[in-house]
Amino acid sequence: MDTIQIIIMIFSIFALSRVFTNIKHKNLDKLEAPFWGIFWIIIIFVALFPGLIDSFFLFIGIESATQAGLYGLIILLSYMIFRLYMKIEETERKITKIVRTIAIKDDRT
Amino acid sequence: MTKILIILPAYNEGKIITKVINQIKKVGFQDILIIDDGSTDETVKSAKKAGARVLGHIINRGAGAATSTGLTYAKINNYDYAIFMDSDGQHNPKDIKKLLNYADKYDVVIGSRMIGNLENMPIQRRIANFIGSLITKLFFGLFVRDSQSGFKIFNKNAIRKINVTFDRYEFCSEIIGEIHNKKLSFKEVPIEVIYSTHSLEKKHSGQSIKNGIKMIIKFILRR
Numbered sequence: 190m191d192t193i194q195i196i197i198m199i200f201s202i203f204a205l206s207r208v209f210t211n212i213k214h215k216n217l218d219k220l221e222a223p224f225w226g227i228f229w230i231i232i233i234f235v236a237l238f239p240g241l242i243d244s245f246f247l248f249i250g251i252e253s254a255t256q257a258g259l260y261g262l263i264i265l266l267s268y269m270i271f272r273l274y275m276k277i278e279e280t281e282r283k284i285t286k287i288v289r290t291i292a293i294k295d296d297r298t
Numbered sequence: 299m300t301k302i303l304i305i306l307p308a309y310n311e312g313k314i315i316t317k318v319i320n321q322i323k324k325v326g327f328q329d330i331l332i333i334d335d336g337s338t339d340e341t342v343k344s345a346k347k348a349g350a351r352v353l354g355h356i357i358n359r360g361a362g363a364a365t366s367t368g369l370t371y372a373k374i375n376n377y378d379y380a381i382f383m384d385s386d387g388q389h390n391p392k393d394i395k396k397l398l399n400y401a402d403k404y405d406v407v408i409g410s411r412m413i414g415n416l417e418n419m420p421i422q423r424r425i426a427n428f429i430g431s432l433i434t435k436l437f438f439g440l441f442v443r444d445s446q447s448g449f450k451i452f453n454k455n456a457i458r459k460i461n462v463t464f465d466r467y468e469f470c471s472e473i474i475g476e477i478h479n480k481k482l483s484f485k486e487v488p489i490e491v492i493y494s495t496h497s498l499e500k501k502h503s504g505q506s507i508k509n510g511i512k513m514i515i516k517f518i519l520r521r
Binding site: 288293 | 333351353354356357359363366367370371374463465519520
């Protein structure tokens with residue numbers, strides 16, 4: 190097994206564990222959870238059997254590994270933006286909760 | 299005795315808030331709560347001077363957050379009815395009694411600008427309101443003619459059940475979704491709208507095209 194395969198596998202297993210953590214904390218809904226779960230399982234599978242990916246790429250019209258890497262990167266970046274958005278939303282909600290608590294508390298004092 | 303609370307979420311309405319409070323008092327409602335959403339002008343001072351109670355957000359969190367604070371306050375203090383109105387003077391306080399006539403039969407009474415005489419309403423607003431209602435139907439499953447109306451009455455059951463999580467202008471659609479999901483009864487009642495220069499000039503209108511697009515993106519990402 191090549192080093193790159195090991196790196197991709199370690200990263201994918203880590204990402205998969207994050208998906209499970211988010212499912213546990215209910216940060217992902219019914220559609221997102223299976224999507225990201227299946228996505229990272231496929232990546233692990235591809236890292237284990239890279240030969241399969243060539244025929245798949247040919248089938249869907251991707252001609253080179255560079256092209257595939259680019260698409261992969263776009264998907265990865267999209268995921269990161271999505272996670273960032275979720276984090277900001279969560280933080281915004283927490284700020285609002287604090288602001289509300291202070292407002293109501295101030296009224297009582 | 300029935301406990302009724304008039305709630306006005308307000309952000310930088312110092313120029314008009316006194317007039318709005320006085321008009322509400324004139325039609326017989328004395329229990330008025332201003333949710334000041336981090337105003338930087340005279341809103342708080344003017345509202346207190348006019349005899350309203352003020353609950354203050356230390357920083358601006360948006361109309362949805364202010365509405366949710368109002369609902370929380372009404373729940374904590376066991377109010378029978380929470381009546382929300384815009385603080386820019388676009389709603390006629392005389393319509394409160396008209397809406398209250400339906401409040402014992404329905405969980406939520408919505409003051410609708412889209413029923414009856416629409417001549418007062420600028421055409422852009424009419425189109426924006428209609429699009430807002432269509433988006434609401436698409437994402438939350440219920441069509442009401444004026445989903446973006448800020449004039450609403452919630453009874454005790456609705457105060458207890460409705461949960462507003464969107465901080466900004468998306469909250470109006472979310473409330474319609476809550477009515478649908480929690481199987482609350484509702485009625486749309488025509489109201490008069492006063493479009494003053496002040497209300498039309500407001501920067502924080504929830505009905506601009508830009509805000510509409512933002513709203514759709516947020517709804518998609520929350521799904």
